[in-house]
Amino acid sequence: ExxxxxxxxxxxxxxxxxxxxxxxxxxxxxxxxxxxxxxxxxxxxxxxxxxxxxxxxxxxxxxxxxxxxxxxxxxxxRMMPGLRDAEFLRFGQMHRNTYINSPALLEPTLQLKNDSRIFFAGQISGVEGYTESIATGLIAGRNAAALLQGEAPEVFPRETALGSLCHYITHADVDHFQPANITFDLLPALDDEAKRKFRHDKKARHAEVCSRAARAMDRFLNGCAERMHLEVSC
Ligand SMILES: Cc1cc2nc3c(=O)[nH]c(=O)nc-3n(C[C@H](O)[C@H](O)[C@H](O)COP(=O)(O)OP(=O)(O)OC[C@H]3O[C@@H](n4cnc5c(N)ncnc54)[C@H](O)[C@@H]3O)c2cc1C
Structure with a gap:
């Protein structure tokens, strides 16, 4: 044990x-x-x-x-105050978290390295949480659709949470890979000037990381739209 x-x-x-x-x-x-x-x-x-x-x-x-x-x-x-007379309908259990070794097996597009027609997303890819699973599902779905249309699957910008999540699961240490939720720690550090400017203000630092992510996402989506000859409003 x-x-x-x-x-x-x-x-x-x-x-x-x-x-x-x-x-x-x-x-x-x-x-x-x-x-x-x-x-x-x-x-x-x-x-x-x-x-x-x-x-x-x-x-x-x-x-x-x-x-x-x-x-x-x-x-x-039942030792807890208020639970002395509790009736237990189901007891606690552990769940097993099964995931592949994504840093060894996946591209940042979420394609399997040795068979690019196969995509992984969600918990099995080593992300943890509802939102993270939905987010990687969205990326894998977009890229699978691109592949079917003869287009190149895309990697989301590293400055965004989506990009950093995919970066983490595909670049973490192969020998010690552990699932992760999205956190600010997965995103790239701010440049030195911004770090100095916000060094005493964590909230402002996080706000700066978020607006950098929003700018990167706008550029990325506009690039996608240009490639698809579409217009997007941001
Ligand atoms: C007790 C518990 C509490 C949690 N609480 C939270 C929380 O509060 N917040 C949070 O963000 N996350 C929470 N999580 C984590 C979250 O549930 C998972 O990260 C998320 O649900 C993973 O989504 P997924 O779609 O990748 O996988 P899953 O939700 O596991 O979906 C996989 C699906 O595939 C099906 N499946 C499996 N094998 C096959 C097969 N061979 N053929 C067809 N279908 C198959 C399964 O039945 C299942 O429906 C919790 C998890 C647990 C276990």
Whole structure:
């Protein structure tokens, strides 16, 4: 069990707990922003219950994926204030995240290197998350359509989130490839002047990265439109 390579963005709670006494309350049990009306202060830790049905008699304990035996889950979760008498309809389980070694196998167009008619997108390509999966599906779909029409598949600009996501999955370390969500860290750093200008203002730095992405996307789409003799409004 020690050898299971967990995805760091979706760890089982017992693994989070193993890493330190306070790790859960800085992770899925983070109480930030939850003012307790009785004290006006944030609680020590909190569990989020997400309503699962319209009758409002079934709730999901958010972020509590785990590997523990069902009996242990019931015993441990009932220790939480408010859950002492809870009835458990389904216990937590881990899901396996299956993905290919994209840096070794895929082009940034999401085509398989050794058979360019085959495209990969979504979780199996090593992106993580709903939006990331939709985004790579869009790129693979566009490129598959281009290929069918005898046109060259395209690589989205690196300055955009779409381009950086494809860049990451196709350029990461082949021996230690891990799925990734999109984050600002995947995008190229700002130039030195912009870095200096915004060095004390993270929000402004992020805004600059976003407007650089929007400009790059406009140029890219205008280029696509010219190639297709179309007009796009940006
Ligand atoms: C418990 C859980 C919670 C999550 N929470 C979040 C969240 O809050 N936010 C977020 O952004 N992401 C979340 N994710 C991740 C997100 O669900 C995935 O990244 C995303 O759904 C992947 O989309 P996909 O289309 O690539 O793959 P999937 O959604 O896995 O779709 C693949 C589809 O292919 C089908 N399939 C498989 N094999 C075959 C076959 N041989 N023939 C035909 N069909 C086949 C499957 O049945 C499935 O319908 C969560 C994942 C899990 C498991």
């Amino acid at each position: 020690d050898k299971i390579p967990y995805f760091e963005g979706c760890l089982p709670i017992e693994e989070i707990a193993r890493r330190g006494q306070d790790t859960l309350r800085f992770g899925p049990m983070k109480p930030a922003g939850l003012d307790d009306p009785r004290t006006g202060r944030w609680p020590y830790a909190a569990a989020q219950l997400r309503q699962e049905n319209q009758r409002a008699d079934s709730y999901n304990l958010v972020g509590f994926q785990n590997h523990m035996k069902f009996g242990d889950q019931a015993r441990i979760f």
